[in-house]
Amino acid sequence: xxxxxxxxxxxxxxxxxxxxxxxxxxxxxxxLQETKIEDKFFPCAEITASGYHACxxxxxxxxxxxxxxxxxxxxVVFGNPLYPDEQKRLLTATVRGICVVCAYVPNGQSIGSxxxxxxxxxxxxxxxxxxxxxxxxxxxxxxxxxxxxxxxRDVHDPLAWAGQILCSExxxxxxxxxxxxxxxDSFRLFAQPERSFxxxxxxxxxxxxxxxxxxxxxxxxxxxxxxxxxxxIRRDMRKLERPSDxxxxxxxxxx
DNA sequence: ATGGTAGCCGCGCTA
Numbered sequence: 354x355x356x357x358x359x360x361x362x363x364x365x366x367x368x369x370x371x372x373x374x375x376x377x378x379x380x381x382x383x384x385l386q387e388t389k390i391e392d393k394f395f396p397c398a399e400i401t402a403s404g405y406h407a408c409x410x411x412x413x414x415x416x417x418x419x420x421x422x423x424x425x426x427x428x429v430v431f432g433n434p435l436y437p438d439e440q441k442r443l444l445t446a447t448v449r450g451i452c453v454v455c456a457y458v459p460n461g462q463s464i465g466s467x468x469x470x471x472x473x474x475x476x477x478x479x480x481x482x483x484x485x486x487x488x489x490x491x492x493x494x495x496x497x498x499x500x501x502x503x504x505x506r507d508v509h510d511p512l513a514w515a516g517q518i519l520c521s522e523x524x525x526x527x528x529x530x531x532x533x534x535x536x537x538d539s540f541r542l543f544a545q546p547e548r549s550f551x552x553x554x555x556x557x558x559x560x561x562x563x564x565x566x567x568x569x570x571x572x573x574x575x576x577x578x579x580x581x582x583x584x585x586i587r588r589d590m591r592k593l594e595r596p597s598d599x600x601x602x603x604x605x606x607x608x
Numbered sequence: 609a610t611g612g613t614a615g616c617c618g619c620g621c622t623a
Contacts, residue, residue: 363614389615414617414621414622556612
């Protein structure tokens with residue numbers, strides 16, 4: 354099974370790129386973040402024509418997540434049952450017996466801000482819910498935009514970013530707590546190029562200078578990690594005209 | 609030097 358996660362930064366703008374990428378990459382499951390589209394405007398016809406089922410939880414202008422699946426999803430869960438949240442950031446479904454959780458973790462804006470507190474609270478609630486979820490779903494994948502660079506090697510300039518948003522110790526501790534539930538960072542199961550990132554700021558020639566961070570992840574429970582065969586970042590997608598600021602992350606395991 | 613770009617909706621907010 355091949356799973357991908359991609360923060361599209363507007364599904365409306367990125368739809369042509371998404372459709373051609375689906376054809377080329379042929380993932381079984383795609384987790385999308387920052388769709389920024391209300392459910393009534395979701396491009397169901399185009400997605401269906403590409404051979405995918407879709408479930409989605411969107412809102413105007415901000416946030417929004419979607420799951421595209423080759424096989425029909427079941428047991429769809431909107432949001433975190435333990436954490437009522439107006440912001441559409443979490444979507445879970447079961448596909449081919451695997452529980453797939455699509456997450457758009459809050460950015461946090463800056464250390465000490467209200468949004469930072471919300472980010473840590475949101476992550477705490479996610480871990481709390483996943484702990485129970487994993488008990489009944491041993492095959493589980495958590496994929497999305499975590500807005501956390503787990504280690505210094507995931508940051509283009511660790512000194513400049515030390516203690517900053519996306520890199521602070523409380524955020525990294527929250528990421529480690531997710532791993533402590535029994536999840537593994539699929540990207541790090543394999544040798545990877547140095548300076549591998551999944552997001553580059555639109556500003557200051559961030560991509561051209563490879564001034565990026567690895568903040569998009571696919572975490573796998575032990576039974577899936579044991580069968581995982583490859584994980585990589587589709588950096589080339591960031592080179593397209595009018596790109597998302599994120600590149601897709603693609604992970605595959607044997608059935 | 610607190611800049612810069614993109615997307616949204618509207619002329620600011622979020623990332």
